[in-house]
Amino acid sequence: MGLYRDAQEAAEKIKEAESATIISHIDADGIASEAVMRQAISREAIDVKSVFVRQLEPLTMKHVPEDDSLKIFIDLGAGQQNLLEERGLSENEVIIIDHHISQDTDTPYFQVNGLNYGYEKLSAAGIGYFVAKKIDDSNTDLAKIAVVGNVGDMMAREHCGLIGPAREIVEDGVMHGNIIVKENELNCYGISTRPLHFCLSYSDDPYIPGITNNAREAENLLRYDAGIDIKKRNGKWLVWEDLNPEEKRSIISRLALRLYNAGEPTDRLMAEHYIFPDEFRYSPLRNASEFATMLNACGRWIKPKTGSAVCCGDRGEAYRESEYMLRHHRKIIREMMEYIIDNGVTELSHLQYLHVEDKFPDTIVGIGAGMALSKLNWRLPIMILCYLRDENEEGKDYDDVVKVSMRTNERMVREGVDLQAALQIASEKVGGGGGGHKIAAGAYIPRSAEGEFAENVNRILREQSS
Numbered sequence: 433m434g435l436y437r438d439a440q441e442a443a444e445k446i447k448e449a450e451s452a453t454i455i456s457h458i459d460a461d462g463i464a465s466e467a468v469m470r471q472a473i474s475r476e477a478i479d480v481k482s483v484f485v486r487q488l489e490p491l492t493m494k495h496v497p498e499d500d501s502l503k504i505f506i507d508l509g510a511g512q513q514n515l516l517e518e519r520g521l522s523e524n525e526v527i528i529i530d531h532h533i534s535q536d537t538d539t540p541y542f543q544v545n546g547l548n549y550g551y552e553k554l555s556a557a558g559i560g561y562f563v564a565k566k567i568d569d570s571n572t573d574l575a576k577i578a579v580v581g582n583v584g585d586m587m588a589r590e591h592c593g594l595i596g597p598a599r600e601i602v603e604d605g606v607m608h609g610n611i612i613v614k615e616n617e618l619n620c621y622g623i624s625t626r627p628l629h630f631c632l633s634y635s636d637d638p639y640i641p642g643i644t645n646n647a648r649e650a651e652n653l654l655r656y657d658a659g660i661d662i663k664k665r666n667g668k669w670l671v672w673e674d675l676n677p678e679e680k681r682s683i684i685s686r687l688a689l690r691l692y693n694a695g696e697p698t699d700r701l702m703a704e705h706y707i708f709p710d711e712f713r714y715s716p717l718r719n720a721s722e723f724a725t726m727l728n729a730c731g732r733w734i735k736p737k738t739g740s741a742v743c744c745g746d747r748g749e750a751y752r753e754s755e756y757m758l759r760h761h762r763k764i765i766r767e768m769m770e771y772i773i774d775n776g777v778t779e780l781s782h783l784q785y786l787h788v789e790d791k792f793p794d795t796i797v798g799i800g801a802g803m804a805l806s807k808l809n810w811r812l813p814i815m816i817l818c819y820l821r822d823e824n825e826e827g828k829d830y831d832d833v834v835k836v837s838m839r840t841n842e843r844m845v846r847e848g849v850d851l852q853a854a855l856q857i858a859s860e861k862v863g864g865g866g867g868g869h870k871i872a873a874g875a876y877i878p879r880s881a882e883g884e885f886a887e888n889v890n891r892i893l894r895e896q897s898s
């Protein structure tokens with residue numbers, strides 16, 4: 433089969449290399465990808481270094497070392513092959529492991545890309561895992577981190593669980609013993625660490641009338657309808673993982689009833705969760721989606737190597753630092769959300785927007801936008817514009833660039849909203865670039881274009897909904 437054959441070929445090329453450089457992206461999937469590849473390669477006693485970039489573009493290409501190591505581009509590269517060519521990288525010194533749309537260039541760089549075989553729900557960490565497994569059969573312990581990457585890249589969202597090759601990786605982890613699959617669990621985030629009433633009220637897929645964005649109602653449902661005390665005997669908040677099967681069923685059936693009574697479908701109420709039994713209970717690493725948040729926190733605060741060390745098993749200094757990053761991450765996002773609510777957004781017919789200038793780092797505005805949307809008019813996708821701060825650990829890279837982040841929700845996606853398409857079209861028109869998903873997307877545009885940008889995107893969104 434094509435993908436596995438390509439993975440085999442990549443594995444052979446890697447094993448022949450004397451040294452390798454991994455170039456990866458700073459999000460959860462990028463960090464997980466790097467951790468999978470770095471471990472697989474160093475186990476072969478091949479010298480390996482890593483470089484993280486927030487995007488592969490002309491300005492960040494300088495971080496790719498000019499040496500004779502094999503350059504492994506992962507979670508990026510497919511769409512930037514022209515940059516590799518401009519750098520003068522030859523066909524035999526590059527491997528691309530990616531799940532983004534590929535660009536045609538004269539140099540036929542070798543690529544392992546799930547999209548070439550129609551796998552849309554397989555992230556770079558997943559593809560990297562197949563390469564790692566071809567490097568050595570015994571690398572199945574890395575399945576756990578590959579699952580974190582897949583979940584972090586929202587590969588489980590649409591189908592309420594991983595499917596296809598990504599699901600095969602889950603099975604490898606189950607066989608290895610570091611993944612437990614929980615089928616038919618509630619489709620919500622934070623089952624291992626988040627107080628249950630917040631877990632329910634923060635969850636908006638599906639949007640549960642009366643409960644979503646309403647922690648007090650969620651508390652009432654638990655306490656009075658289901659008869660479940662939200663505090664434990666030790667004074668700590670109850671989390672979903674604390675519940676017994678009967679309590680879970682009781683809550684799920686009450687939520688289902690609310691959806692049913694509102695005439696909403698119940699098909700997204702349940703999802704598959706991936707639990708890591710080798711991590712402590714109540715640890716933010718205990719399940720795939722919370723682990724991914726930890727990695728995102730590290731990446732967004734320019735500490736991807738800390739996240740990577742945690743992926744590779746560091747539960748000492750790197751773990752403590754990543755816990756700090758996570759707390760800091762949540763605090764700043766909360767502050768940003770409050771800033772958006774306090775300052776108010778400008779409403780157009782099909783979107784609402786706010787420019788936060790340089791008050792918040794560009795790496796978190798998307799998340800803050802998503803959280804703020806839960807407190808605003810959910811029918812209008814939210815757009816946040818901001819300036820880039822020069823906080824890259826590799827040095828100053830950006831000037832005169834505006835980062836645009838947009839978020840909407842499942843309901844609006846079902847009604848035809850596609851933020852990825854909207855931002856891509858609007859940003860390319862002004863000489864920028866953008867991409868992402870229907871529900872969440874981002875773009876970079878020149879400062880000179882920021883004036884009319886919201887209006888242009890609004891026009892595209894209006895066309896989508898007509």
Ligand SMILES: [Mn+2]
Pocket residue numbers: 461462507531555556557585
């Ligand atoms: Mn990715």
